[in-house]
Amino acid sequence: MNMLSCNSPKEHMESGKQNASSSSRLVFDVVIIIAIAVTMRATNNMVVTTIPALARYDLNFTGFEVGIISALASVATFISTTFINVRFNNRTRRPFFLLSTMMSCIIMLGFYFSDPLTIWIVVILSGMTAGIIFPNTITYAMSRGEGTSRERILSLYSVSLSLGLIIGPTVEAYALNFVSYRFIFILFIPILLVGTFFSFFVKFPELGPKPAVSSSMRSPGFLASILNITIYNIAFAALTTFVVIYAKDSLGISSSLAFTLYIFFFAVSFSTRVYMSIRPFKFLKMPIMISTIITAGALFSMPFAQNFYLLAIAMALLGIPHGTIFPISTIMISRGSKPEERITINSYFFAYNNVLFITVPVVFGFISQYIGYGYSFLLMGIPTVASCTILMKKFGKNRLIFYR
Numbered sequence: 001m002n003m004l005s006c007n008s009p010k011e012h013m014e015s016g017k018q019n020a021s022s023s024s025r026l027v028f029d030v031v032i033i034i035a036i037a038v039t040m041r042a043t044n045n046m047v048v049t050t051i052p053a054l055a056r057y058d059l060n061f062t063g064f065e066v067g068i069i070s071a072l073a074s075v076a077t078f079i080s081t082t083f084i085n086v087r088f089n090n091r092t093r094r095p096f097f098l099l100s101t102m103m104s105c106i107i108m109l110g111f112y113f114s115d116p117l118t119i120w121i122v123v124i125l126s127g128m129t130a131g132i133i134f135p136n137t138i139t140y141a142m143s144r145g146e147g148t149s150r151e152r153i154l155s156l157y158s159v160s161l162s163l164g165l166i167i168g169p170t171v172e173a174y175a176l177n178f179v180s181y182r183f184i185f186i187l188f189i190p191i192l193l194v195g196t197f198f199s200f201f202v203k204f205p206e207l208g209p210k211p212a213v214s215s216s217m218r219s220p221g222f223l224a225s226i227l228n229i230t231i232y233n234i235a236f237a238a239l240t241t242f243v244v245i246y247a248k249d250s251l252g253i254s255s256s257l258a259f260t261l262y263i264f265f266f267a268v269s270f271s272t273r274v275y276m277s278i279r280p281f282k283f284l285k286m287p288i289m290i291s292t293i294i295t296a297g298a299l300f301s302m303p304f305a306q307n308f309y310l311l312a313i314a315m316a317l318l319g320i321p322h323g324t325i326f327p328i329s330t331i332m333i334s335r336g337s338k339p340e341e342r343i344t345i346n347s348y349f350f351a352y353n354n355v356l357f358i359t360v361p362v363v364f365g366f367i368s369q370y371i372g373y374g375y376s377f378l379l380m381g382i383p384t385v386a387s388c389t390i391l392m393k394k395f396g397k398n399r400l401i402f403y404r
Helices: 009-058 063-087 093-112 118-142 147-175 181-187 189-199 213-217 220-249 255-259 261-278 285-304 308-335 339-395
Strands: none
Touching (some): 009 063, 009 093, 009 147, 009 181, 063 118, 093 181, 118 147, 118 308, 118 339, 147 181, 147 261, 181 189, 220 255, 220 261, 220 285, 220 308, 220 339, 261 308, 285 308, 285 339, 308 339
16 A cells, blocks of 8 residues: 555655756746847847937938837837737748747847838838847746746746836947937947857747637736736836937936936836846736726826936836736736637737837827926826726726636
8 A cells, every 4th residue: 555655765756856847947937038128128228228319410301200119119119019920820830920020130230230211221221120039038937837836936027027117228328429310220239249159048838729800809817907007008108209309408407317226126126026026926806906096196196306316206106017017917827828828819919019119109299389398208107097996996896817
């Protein structure tokens, strides 16, 4: 009886080796995810913020042309995520992912050698590669680990994105003391090479036939994640475009001081995501409610933040929901969708965010002509509250998404 119920020492050793091997692979997976997320996000953010300066001051574009070429990158990413990435299968996904990471280095050279004509082509290629790299990286992260370990990995992925958002502007701000906007693209190639190197170790799981797109779009995980990300990303799209302009034009703050607002913002966001990676949320409803209150409250206070210190406090507070809402959305997708649905869902999730970043600045800019920047930020609090209300009403009792 004991012989039947007990494992032999050899079996115990083999089991221990398998567990050790599994743990080592999971640690290496985390290193891969962090390396790709940090390097690609730092570079992508640099590209988005440097294209307007390169176009305006080096290529002598008009303000209208700068606006168009800035929007073009988001349009290209939207097309890539919506129409290209969702069509990859088990055989084609990895080759195109590797091609995109390698192309990102060549694209940096393209920006360096660009002229008023070729820069349009380079911007399109840059946007399209980003639309393949990011959804597939998050899908890879969602395939690692189970339960709490998987959600901790997703939080670490979000931490890595925040770290990239800190590293990119820091490197660029320092380097611009010595080099031109054009040469900045060359400086980021070594950073990209790190992410490209680790991308060769990415192995996507073998999945069954993908369900119809319409079926994936009805997934509770997708619908909840869209409503959740809307709570914050409408405000975020407006802040990234206009908060420095608001600080300079409305409050008379200098350019350098206005730029430091992002340091408070991203530092708090980074700290929040580090906390989530250490102590993942089991119950999502309360963090979402708190994030909504902070977002709406900070936005409603914008017209009354009449000096740098009050505006810095508002931006620091807004860093908290920036740190929570995105990783919570990825957790919702992970909890509320099937593995074979996730690449489609992630592609459309990123596409939706691109739509926000294309449309919100245009709408905000139009409204601000009539009521000013401060009250335009205040209005952004309305869809924040509305999105949270709809999310709770529609999915608040869904234990699969909100509870672990």
